[in-house]
Amino acid sequence: MDKIEIGKGFEGIIDWMRDHWGIIFDGIVTGVEAILSSLVWVLQGPPALVMILLFTALAWRVSGKAVAGFTLIGFLLIHNLGFWDPTMDTLALVITAVFISLLIGIPLGIWSAKNDTVNRIARPALDFMQTLPAFVYLIPAVLFFQLGAVPGVIATLIFSLPPCVRFTSLGIRQVPHDIRDAAISFGSNPKQLLFKAELPVALPTIMAGVNQTIMLALSMVVICGMIGAGGLGNEVLKGITQMKIDLGFEAGICIVILAIFLDRVTQELGGSRKNENSKKH
Amino acid sequence: MNGKGALTLTLVIISNKIMSFIKIKGLYKIFGPDPKRVFPLLEKGLSKSAILEKTGCTVGINNASFEVEKGEVFVVMGLSGSGKSTVIRCLNRLIEPTRGVIEIDGKDVMKMNPASLLECRRKTMSMVFQHFGLLPHRSIVRNVEYGLEVAGVDVETRRAKALSALELVGLKGYEDQFPGELSGGMQQRVGLARALASDPEILLMDEAFSALDPLIRANMQDELLELQASMRKTIVFITHDLDEALKIGDRIAIMKDGEVKQIGTPEDILTDPADEYVRAFVQNVDKSKVMSAASIMRKPQTITIPKDGPHVAVRAMEKAGSSSIYVVDADRKFQGLLMIEDAVALEKKGIRDVRAVLYTELYAADPDTPVADLLSRAMTAKYPISILDDQCRLKGIVDRATVLAEVVGEDHEDTSTVPLERLLSESQKVDLEEINHG
Numbered sequence: 013m014d015k016i017e018i019g020k021g022f023e024g025i026i027d028w029m030r031d032h033w034g035i036i037f038d039g040i041v042t043g044v045e046a047i048l049s050s051l052v053w054v055l056q057g058p059p060a061l062v063m064i065l066l067f068t069a070l071a072w073r074v075s076g077k078a079v080a081g082f083t084l085i086g087f088l089l090i091h092n093l094g095f096w097d098p099t100m101d102t103l104a105l106v107i108t109a110v111f112i113s114l115l116i117g118i119p120l121g122i123w124s125a126k127n128d129t130v131n132r133i134a135r136p137a138l139d140f141m142q143t144l145p146a147f148v149y150l151i152p153a154v155l156f157f158q159l160g161a162v163p164g165v166i167a168t169l170i171f172s173l174p175p176c177v178r179f180t181s182l183g184i185r186q187v188p189h190d191i192r193d194a195a196i197s198f199g200s201n202p203k204q205l206l207f208k209a210e211l212p213v214a215l216p217t218i219m220a221g222v223n224q225t226i227m228l229a230l231s232m233v234v235i236c237g238m239i240g241a242g243g244l245g246n247e248v249l250k251g252i253t254q255m256k257i258d259l260g261f262e263a264g265i266c267i268v269i270l271a272i273f274l275d276r277v278t279q280e281l282g283g284s285r286k287n288e289n290s291k292k293h
Numbered sequence: 294m295n296g297k298g299a300l301t302l303t304l305v306i307i308s309n310k311i312m313s314f315i316k317i318k319g320l321y322k323i324f325g326p327d328p329k330r331v332f333p334l335l336e337k338g339l340s341k342s343a344i345l346e347k348t349g350c351t352v353g354i355n356n357a358s359f360e361v362e363k364g365e366v367f368v369v370m371g372l373s374g375s376g377k378s379t380v381i382r383c384l385n386r387l388i389e390p391t392r393g394v395i396e397i398d399g400k401d402v403m404k405m406n407p408a409s410l411l412e413c414r415r416k417t418m419s420m421v422f423q424h425f426g427l428l429p430h431r432s433i434v435r436n437v438e439y440g441l442e443v444a445g446v447d448v449e450t451r452r453a454k455a456l457s458a459l460e461l462v463g464l465k466g467y468e469d470q471f472p473g474e475l476s477g478g479m480q481q482r483v484g485l486a487r488a489l490a491s492d493p494e495i496l497l498m499d500e501a502f503s504a505l506d507p508l509i510r511a512n513m514q515d516e517l518l519e520l521q522a523s524m525r526k527t528i529v530f531i532t533h534d535l536d537e538a539l540k541i542g543d544r545i546a547i548m549k550d551g552e553v554k555q556i557g558t559p560e561d562i563l564t565d566p567a568d569e570y571v572r573a574f575v576q577n578v579d580k581s582k583v584m585s586a587a588s589i590m591r592k593p594q595t596i597t598i599p600k601d602g603p604h605v606a607v608r609a610m611e612k613a614g615s616s617s618i619y620v621v622d623a624d625r626k627f628q629g630l631l632m633i634e635d636a637v638a639l640e641k642k643g644i645r646d647v648r649a650v651l652y653t654e655l656y657a658a659d660p661d662t663p664v665a666d667l668l669s670r671a672m673t674a675k676y677p678i679s680i681l682d683d684q685c686r687l688k689g690i691v692d693r694a695t696v697l698a699e700v701v702g703e704d705h706e707d708t709s710t711v712p713l714e715r716l717l718s719e720s721q722k723v724d725l726e727e728i729n730h731g
Contacts (some may be wrong), residue, residue, distance in 0.1 A: 107521070194426030197385050197497075198440035199415030201407075209441065212430040 013207045026155050037156050042204040044108065053103040060096045064088060070272065075280040082276075086269035093267045095247065102243035102269065105161060105233045109168035110226050117173050117225070118218065119182025122206070131181065140175040146171055146232055150239050164233065164241025172228040179221020183214030230271050244270075312525050313360035315367075315384070315495065320357045320393030322379050323348030328391045341550045353379040354390070363494075364525040368542030370532055370574075376551035377531045381497050384529065385414055395493065401590075415444040418495035419488035423478045423504050427472040433483050434468035435460065440491045451490075459487040461520065478509035485517075489524075498530045502537065514541055535574065539563070547571050586667060587660035588687030589696070590680045593619040596647075598628065603639040603647055606631050617676070619687060620651055627679060628686040629653040657681045660688055664696060671696040703704035 030037070055063065062086040072080035090099050124131040146276035149171050153163035187210050211218075237245020245264050251260020299494035323331045331350045334343075336722055341352045354376045362368040371377040377602050382388040385397060386402060395402040397417060419440060427436050434455050435442075441451035459468055460480040481501060487498055502510045518541060521528065532538050538545050539559040546556045547570075556727060566572035594613055596606050598620055612634050618636075620628040629651030639647060656670055657679045671678055677692035 188424065188426070190422040190424040190426030191428060193382075193387050194420065194422055194484075194487075195428075195439075197387055197414055197420040198409045198443060198491075200410060200443045204443045208439070209428060211426065215430070 021084065026152060030156060040166070041150055041157055041162050044112070045166050046147065047107045047111070048104055048165065051107055052101060055100040055104055056097060060091050063100075067273070071277055075276050079273075079276045079280075083186050083273050084291070086273065090266045090269060090285055093262050093266065095244065095263060098243045098247055098263070099270060100264050102230075102245065102267075105164055105236070105241060105243055106226065106229045109165045109172060109229045110222075113169040113176055113225055113229065114222065115222075116169075117176030118180050119179040121218075121221075122184060122211075123185035124177065125181040134177060134181075138177060141170065142174045146235050147238075149232070150236070154239050157165065159240040161241050163168070163239055164236035167236055167239075168229050168232040170234040172225045175224035175228065176221045179216070179224065180218050183221070184210050186217065187213045207223030219281050221276065221277070222281075226270065226274050226278050230267070230274060234267055313678060314363040314365075314398060314531065315361040316394070316396040317360070317380070318358045318394040319382075319397075320354050320383060320395065321391045322376070322383060322388060323350050323391045326352050330411060332392075340682075352551050353388075354383070354393075357393075357548070357551070357553045359497070359553060359556055359691075360548050361529060363527050364529045365543045366521060366541055368532060368538040368545045370535065370538040370542075370545055371548035372533055374550075375548040377533075377548050378499055379551075381420075381499050381529055381531050383723045384495075384497055385418055385420065387420075412481035415440060415491060417493055418497055419490050419491060419493045419501065420497040421484045421501040423500035425472070425477075425485075425504075425618070427480055427483055427692065429472055432454075432469050432471055433464065433475070436472065436483055436485045437468075439487060444491070454492075455486070455490050458490040459483075461489060462486045464515070466498070475507050476509075478513065481505060481513065489520075493502060494527055496526050496528045498528060500531050500533070503532065503534070507656045510537075517541060525688070547574060556691050567578055582717060585660060586658055586662045586664060586680050586691055587688065589664055590691045591695070593677075593679075593687065593690045595621050595687065596631070597617045598622055600649060602645040603636040606636045607633065607640055610636070617652075619679075619690070620647060621687050624684075625686045627657075627685055630655060630676060654677075655679055658691075661681075667691060667696050 058066075063082065065089055068080050068084045071083040090096060120134065124134045137210040149167040150163075152169075157163035157166060191209060191213060192205070195205050200208065232243040233243060234243065234248060237243065237247075237249045240246070244267050247263035248260050248267070250256060251258075251263060321335075324652050325331075325558055326349060328350060330351065332347050334347065335352070339347070341355070344353055356475070357376070357380060357628065359367075366548070369377045369380055375693075379388055379519060383390045384402070387415075392405065393403070400413075402413065418706070425503075428684070431439070434452065436459055438446075438451040438455035441454060446454075456468060456514065458464075458467055462485050464482050464486060467479070467483075472483065474482065481504075484501070494498060500512050505513060514537060517528075525595065530538075530541060539562075542559060544558055545562055547562065547567075549553045549570050555562060555571050557567075562571065566574075579599065594609060594615060596609060596618055600623070604621075609615065610618050616633045617630050618633075620631050622628055628648065631647055631651055635650040635652075639645075639650065655676055655678075658667060658670075658681075659682050660682060662680075667678060671691065671693045674693075677690040678687045680685060680691060682688055
């Protein structure tokens with residue numbers, strides 16, 4: 013039996029889409045670039061020390077003294093190592109990708125929680141997306157958007173989408189029966205049910221999904237260094253390809269610091285409300 | 294033409310007079326893929342389980358009909374799976390009934406469009422849930438005002454109404470706390486306040502007190518009755534607890550397998566159960582016949598001879614505050630009962646062997662004996678009945694109080710007592726001694 017030409021078929025589809033949907037892709041590129049460049053401008057505009065203090069203040073407010081202390085020392089170290097600009101580039105990529113990811117993922121999660129058919133279709137699709145090796149996402153991203161930061165954002169947002177959809181859907185499905193029944197029996201319309209009862213009750217779970225999305229996005233953004241997305245991934249890649257062990261290692265440390273900062277801060281965003289309510293239990 | 298109009302008018306007046314506030318007629322709820330297939334089978338009289346096997350559909354409610362008067366507390370009682378919670382959820386269409394008529398104040402709930410259904414839920418009826426169903430992210434007062442908020446009532450009005458509802462249930466001062474900070478009983482008060490805030494005509498209470506511990510539960514029942522005395526709401530109350538039903542219900546409907554088995558006042562239900570199921574429910578009739586001695590016996594205090602003597606026995610009895618102790622040998626074979634006075638006497642005389650003074654006029658029974666059969670013996674025996682296995686080993690004892698507790702309410706033909714009044718009227722000279730013997 014002849015080989016089934018899955019690869020060739022895929023290539024054909026990509027080519028066709030590139031020829032016929034060019035305008036859409038151009039639009040996406042413009043939109044993503046606008047978000048990205050304004051974020052870079054915000055993050056890199058002020059002096060590094062001002063930004064470090066702002067991040068520390070944020071960590072203090074959200075997660076307390078320990079995380080704030082870590083943030084101050086960690087970010088000062090990044091600055092000292094001379095990786096401030098690539099770190100901010102990476103952060104901008106992560107924020108852009110996560111922002112778009114949530115914009116798509118949360119409504120999709122709500123939809124799949126409300127509609128069993130959507131859920132049945134979404135689940136295998138999400139499984140597929142999560143098990144596919146991360147590098148594979150680089151291929152269509154590059155094919156549609158060439159090299160640079162935009163395909164990096166696109167690949168990242170696709171890669172980090174599943175947990176956001178899953179956790180949102182799970183959170184809403186897990187809203188206790190009595191709470192949903194109560195909200196309906198007191199005369200909530202579907203919109204009030206969603207926004208006044210279901211989403212607030214599901215919020216801790218959804219925030220756990222957001223945290224996962226951010227962590228996945230960070231790991232993918234580094235890989236996107238391979239397609240010229242810039243930032244810390246680029247530095248690591250340089251370290252590998254040019255055998256500059258010191259450069260690669262230092263960039264690696266910066267990634268770890270950024271990862272811990274993002275994780276701790278976003279974990280608290282979801283957890284704080286839960287703690288507040290279960291204080292007396 | 295004119296005559297017809299007059300006739301209709303009279304009919305309306307008459308029906309207004311006799312019409313019940315809530316009216317349920319021929320209500321069915323069938324869960325499953327194809328409910329229509331089930332109706333012919335129900336008409337044939339197939340059981341719930343046979344229908345489930347045949348069609349994969351569960352019959353939640355099977356032709357339920359009842360009417361509730363205005364200002365009445367109507368209790369629907371049944372075990373889990375009897376369909377009682379489904380019935381109450383059909384009233385406000387949290388569950389869509391498959392077939393039937395539900396009328397509230399003359400309006401057909403089944404025919405309401407989404408807008409008027411919302412209106413009805415916001416104004417006419419509200420619900421209290423078994424597990425409270427409070428929103429954890431909202432403060433107490435914001436929970437209570439939820440119904441008014443979704444109905445679009447302005448902030449000040451709804452806050453004022455919520456606060457007075459909280460005061461009504463005795464939770465003044467708790468308005469800014471969160472549900473997670475309150476005990477179960479207090480959370481259910483919040484649930485009640487939330488239901489009262491919009492001043493609905495109907496309260497639907499779904500096992501509202503079942504999740505609370507017994508003492509708080511009794512308190513809540515009393516308070517509900519107190520509130521009801523002044524509010525005169527129409528209350529539909531679901532419970533699986535007979536005592537609760539008898540306590541708060543003006544009338545009770547008993548449900549089984551989705552059918553309403555009997556409707557009546559507490560008195561009706563107790564004195565004249567409609568069928569075997571109701572009788573069993575009301576009188577626990579099966580319980581004492583099914584339960585064995587082994588299931589109600591308790592472990593007695595024992596000493597073992599020949600190793601233990603009167604000293605050990607007295608010490609053990611003193612410690613337990615009892616006047617007798619069971620004596621077994623090394624193989625746990627039952628020897629008899631040792632009284633404290635005998636043990637003390639032996640102790641004084643310095644005799645170690647207790648066998649000579651053991652009391653053996655006792656009754657023994659097999660562990661498998663039904664509790665009902667122990668009744669008469671337990672009532673007359675001076676000491677508890679010993680439960681021995683086939684090798685005469687002491688397994689436990691059953692005393693009068695235990696047996697009584699198990700069979701209370703049992704439907705025994707009562708020949709051992711006569712009404713005092715009859716005796717007095719029959720003969721003036723009967724003295725109390727004779728009555729006691731009679």
